[in-house]
Amino acid sequence: MAKGRIIINEDKCKGCDLCVHHCPVDILALDTSRTNKKGYTPLMVTDPDKCIACAFCAMICPDNVITVERFSKS
Ligand code: SF4
Numbered sequence: 001m002a003k004g005r006i007i008i009n010e011d012k013c014k015g016c017d018l019c020v021h022h023c024p025v026d027i028l029a030l031d032t033s034r035t036n037k038k039g040y041t042p043l044m045v046t047d048p049d050k051c052i053a054c055a056f057c058a059m060i061c062p063d064n065v066i067t068v069e070r071f072s073k074s
């Protein structure tokens with residue numbers, strides 16, 4: 001069960017791969033089937049259900065591409 005989700009401002013991504021290597025649950029990848037408006041391979045989430053909302057990806061991204069939304073406990 002996901003603890004949150006990330007929102008990707010895809011057209012700002014420059015496909016640098018930094019966030020991909022910092023996700024502790026390994027659910028980030030570059031989507032090699034597409035390019036964004038800047039012509040880069042954009043970030044995608046491979047398994048959203050595993051996101052622990054740690055925000056490491058958002059902190060490491062140099063271009064503020066990622067916003068993390070934490071789900072509240074019910
Ligand atoms: S918030 Fe944490 S678990 Fe979720 S995608 Fe980013 S680095 Fe991975």
Ligand code: SF4
Pocket residue numbers: 012013014015016017018019020043060061062063064065066
């Ligand atoms: S760190 Fe930012 S710019 Fe780099 S791949 Fe991840 S989202 Fe894209």
